[in-house]
Amino acid sequence: MKNATIILLPLLLLTSSLMTCNMDDMQTANPVSMENNDTNSDITGNKLRIRVGSSTFSATLLDTPTAKAFKARLPITISMSELNGNEKFYSFPTDLPTRAANPGMVQTGDLMLYGSNTLVLFYKSFSTSYSYTKIGRVDNPAGLAAALGLGNVTVTFDQL
The missing domain is CATH 1.20.5 (Single alpha-helices involved in coiled-coils or other helix-helix interfaces)
Structure with a gap:
């Protein structure tokens, strides 16, 4: 033994x-990200450059079908319209894949899809009852509201 x-x-x-x-x-x-168990944990190294006039912002795209379909359209320069004093939007002529959910709170710098073809760039934070498909987020949104201004604006999105 x-x-x-x-x-x-x-x-x-x-x-x-x-x-x-x-x-x-x-x-x-x-x-495994403990921060949030939805698409926020799917952030990749896909970097995006957003140019508004003389201001440039970097953003990080999520690793989702919607973000990949958006990325396939880059580079793109679009005229974004003002809405509600907190966001700019642009309607694509064709749909992108969606997985909409209500985020509860929209954050300054969020880049999302409303419906299946409306790109939305938020420049103010607020609570919402609407559903969006997340695409990505501006890395440092300081100065984003000032750059976007109050009216319609031309915005260029391209890969970094």
Whole structure:
């Protein structure tokens, strides 16, 4: 019995250390965002440049079918219309894929799709009862409201 314990103890320690290594590898290879369990956790390295007059902003696109379809249309220069004193919008002639949900709160710098073809760039935060499909977000929206102004504006979107 003493010999069995001497043999089993090292095997048990070896098995335990191998399992710990494999769990560490899995956590490193596939991190899970604890921030939000929806499309916010799907942020990729897809960078976007947004130009409004002499101002330039960088944004990060989500890794979603909608963001990929939007990215396929770049570069694009569009005339965005003012709406509600908090957003600019543009209606594409064709639809993009959607997965609309109510975000509850829209944040300054959010880039979303309303319906299946209306691109919306928000320059003020507010609570909402509307549903949108998230596309991405301006990385640092400071100065975005001033750049967009109060009326219609020409905006260029292209990849960084």
